[in-house]
Amino acid sequence: MITAGFVSGGFIETVRAFITLQTLGARLIQDFTYTHVGAALVNSALVGICGLVIVFFSEIHLAGPTMAAILTLTGFGLFGNTPFNSIPIILGVWIAAVTARKTLGAYSIIAMFGTALAPIVTYLAFELFGGGLWTIVLGIAVGLVIGFLLPAIAGTMLLTHQGYNLYNIGFSCGFLGLFIAGLLKAAGRLRDLSIVWNETFHPVLYLLIPFFGVMLIVCGFLIDRNVSVRDTLASFVKIQKLPGRLPSDFIDMASAGGTLVNMGLLALASWTYAAIIKAPMNGPVLGGMLTIIGFGGFGKSLKNCWPVMAGTIIATLVFGKSLTAPGPILAALFCTTLAPVAGQFGIIAGLLVGFIHLTMVETTAIWHGGLDLYNNGFAGGLTATLFIAFMQWYRTNRPREDFEQ
Amino acid sequence: MKRKEFLGRLIGEISGYILQGNPLRMVISLHQEEDGAHISIFDDIKRDESELKKIRTALNPTSKRPELAEYYGLMAGHDTPWDARLKLVGWQIKKATVENSDSGIQIELWLGGDAFNPDHFTL
Numbered sequence: 001m002i003t004a005g006f007v008s009g010g011f012i013e014t015v016r017a018f019i020t021l022q023t024l025g026a027r028l029i030q031d032f033t034y035t036h037v038g039a040a041l042v043n044s045a046l047v048g049i050c051g052l053v054i055v056f057f058s059e060i061h062l063a064g065p066t067m068a069a070i071l072t073l074t075g076f077g078l079f080g081n082t083p084f085n086s087i088p089i090i091l092g093v094w095i096a097a098v099t100a101r102k103t104l105g106a107y108s109i110i111a112m113f114g115t116a117l118a119p120i121v122t123y124l125a126f127e128l129f130g131g132g133l134w135t136i137v138l139g140i141a142v143g144l145v146i147g148f149l150l151p152a153i154a155g156t157m158l159l160t161h162q163g164y165n166l167y168n169i170g171f172s173c174g175f176l177g178l179f180i181a182g183l184l185k186a187a188g189r190l191r192d193l194s195i196v197w198n199e200t201f202h203p204v205l206y207l208l209i210p211f212f213g214v215m216l217i218v219c220g221f222l223i224d225r226n227v228s229v230r231d232t233l234a235s236f237v238k239i240q241k242l243p244g245r246l247p248s249d250f251i252d253m254a255s256a257g258g259t260l261v262n263m264g265l266l267a268l269a270s271w272t273y274a275a276i277i278k279a280p281m282n283g284p285v286l287g288g289m290l291t292i293i294g295f296g297g298f299g300k301s302l303k304n305c306w307p308v309m310a311g312t313i314i315a316t317l318v319f320g321k322s323l324t325a326p327g328p329i330l331a332a333l334f335c336t337t338l339a340p341v342a343g344q345f346g347i348i349a350g351l352l353v354g355f356i357h358l359t360m361v362e363t364t365a366i367w368h369g370g371l372d373l374y375n376n377g378f379a380g381g382l383t384a385t386l387f388i389a390f391m392q393w394y395r396t397n398r399p400r401e402d403f404e405q
Numbered sequence: 406m407k408r409k410e411f412l413g414r415l416i417g418e419i420s421g422y423i424l425q426g427n428p429l430r431m432v433i434s435l436h437q438e439e440d441g442a443h444i445s446i447f448d449d450i451k452r453d454e455s456e457l458k459k460i461r462t463a464l465n466p467t468s469k470r471p472e473l474a475e476y477y478g479l480m481a482g483h484d485t486p487w488d489a490r491l492k493l494v495g496w497q498i499k500k501a502t503v504e505n506s507d508s509g510i511q512i513e514l515w516l517g518g519d520a521f522n523p524d525h526f527t528l
Contacts (some may be wrong), residue, residue, distance in 0.1 A: 061470065102475060106472065106474070109476055159483050249473070332489070
C-alpha cells in the first residue's frame with residue numbers, strides 16, 4: 001500500500017498530504033482519499049504497521065484476532081485513524097496494563113481496537129482550538145486518559161452482549177464517547193458533524209480489494225504445507241459451520257489455509273456487492289471491506305454474514321434510502337459485526353438484527369458526536385444486547401426444564 | 406484479578422459444562438495454596454474417548470494466548486444459558502487432566518503462578 005500510495009501520488013506531494021492528514025479532523029465521516037489518495041494509502045499502511053508493532057513487542061500470535069485488529073486499523077487508516085491520533089490511545093492502554101501489572105499482550109486487542117476513539121485526539125489538538133503546542137499536548141493527554149480507561153470498560157461491555165457483537169471495543173468506545181460528547185456539548189464545544197465522501201473513481205482504490213482477495217485465496221491454498229487442496233476446502237467448510245461468537249479464532253479452530261480462503265472470499269463477496277450497486281470505492285467503503293476481511297479470521301464467514309447484510313439491505317429499501325448513500329453502504333458492510341447472531345440463531349435472527357441495525361446506526365453517530373470511528377460496533381452492541389437479553393430471558397424461563405412442581 | 410472472582414468464573418464455566426449433561430450428581434472440590442489452586446470436578450456420566458479428547462484439547466491449548474485469556478476470558482462463567490466454552494477456561498489455567506473415574510468424568514484443573522508445581526498436589 002505504501003508503494004501504491006507513493007507511485008500513484010508522487011513522493012513529495014504524498015508526504016505533504018500525509019502530514020496534512022495528521023492534522024485533519026477525523027470524526028465520522030472524514031474520507032482521507034478525498035484529500036489525497038496516495039497519502040491515504042500511506043497513512044493506512046502506517047496505522048496498520050502500528051498494529052504489527054504492538055503484536056511484535058507484546059509477543060502474541062499473529063492469528064485470527066490480531067489479523068482482525070491489524071486489518072481494521074489499516075481500513076480505518078483510510079478514514080479517521082492516523083499514527084498521530086492513534087498512538088496516544090495505545091500508550092494509554094499500555095499504562096493501564098502496567099498499572100494493573102499485566103503485560104501489554106494481555107491488553108493488546110484493546111490497545112489496537114481502542115484507537116476507535118482516536119478522533120478525539122485530533123479534535124482537541126487541531127480541530128477545536130485551531131492548533132498550537134498546548135492543544136496538541138491536550139489532545140495527546142486526553143488520548144492517554146481514554147486509553148487508560150478502555151480496559152475497564154471493554155470487559156464489562158463484553159458481558160452485556162455475551163460476545164455476539166464482534167466489534168466490542170467499538171461498543172465500548174461508543175459508550176465512553178457518549179460521556180465525552182456530553183462533556184463537550186455541555187461546554188458548548190461539540191461541533192456539528194459533516195460528511196467528507198470521495199466519489200471520484202481511482203483505479204488503485206477500485207482494484208485494491210479484489211487483488212487482495214485473490215492473493216489471500218492463493219496464499220490460503222499454499223500456506224499449509226503437506227495439506228491438500230481438499231483439506232483446505234474442508235477446513236473452509238468447517239469455518240462456515242462455526243457460529244463465530246467471540247472469541248472464535250478460525251486459525252485455531254480450523255486451519256490457516258481455510259481461514260485465508262474464507263477471508264479472500266469475503267473480500268470478493270463484499271467488493272462484488274459494492275460494485276453491483278455502484279458504490280464509490282473510497283476510503284470508508286474500502287475500510288469496511290478490510291474490516292470484513294480481517295474478521296474473516298475471527299468470527300465472520302460467508303454463511304453468517306449474508307443474513308445480516310441482507311437484513312440491512314432490506315431495511316435500506318423499506319425505508320426508501322439509497323443503497324449507495326454513506327450511511328446505508330457502510331451499515332451494509334459493518335453490520336457484519338452481528339454475524340455471530342446469524343451463526344448461532346439462524347437466518348431469521350440474522351435478518352432481524354440486520355434490519356434493526358440500520359435503524360440504530362443512523363442515530364448513534366450523533367450521540368457520540370462522531371468520535372467513535374466504530375459507530376457500527378456501537379450500534380451493533382446495542383442491537384446485540386437487546387436481542388441477547390430477550391434470548392437469555394427466554395432460555396432461562398423454559399418451563400420444560402424446571403423442576404416438577 | 407481477585408482470586409475469589411477468578412475461581413468463581415472458572416468453576417462457573419466448568420460446572421456449566423457438566424450440567425449440560427444433566428447429571429444426577431456433581432461434586433466440585435477446591436484446594437488452595439499460596440501460589441496456586443486445584444479444582445476437581447466429578448459427575449456420574451461416563452464419556453467416550455472422543456469426547457474426553459475434545460475436552461482435553463479445549464482445556465490444554467497448545468500455546469499461551471494472553472491476548473484472549475485476559476480480555477475474552479472475562480466471559481467465563483457468565484453465559485450459562487448457552488453452551489459452555491471450555492477453551493475460555495483452558496487459556497487461564499496451567500494444566501488440566503480429564504479422565505473417566507469409576508462413576509463418571511473427572512476433570513482436574515491446576516492454576517497458579519509460574520513457580521506453582523502441580524505435582525505437589527494430591528486429592
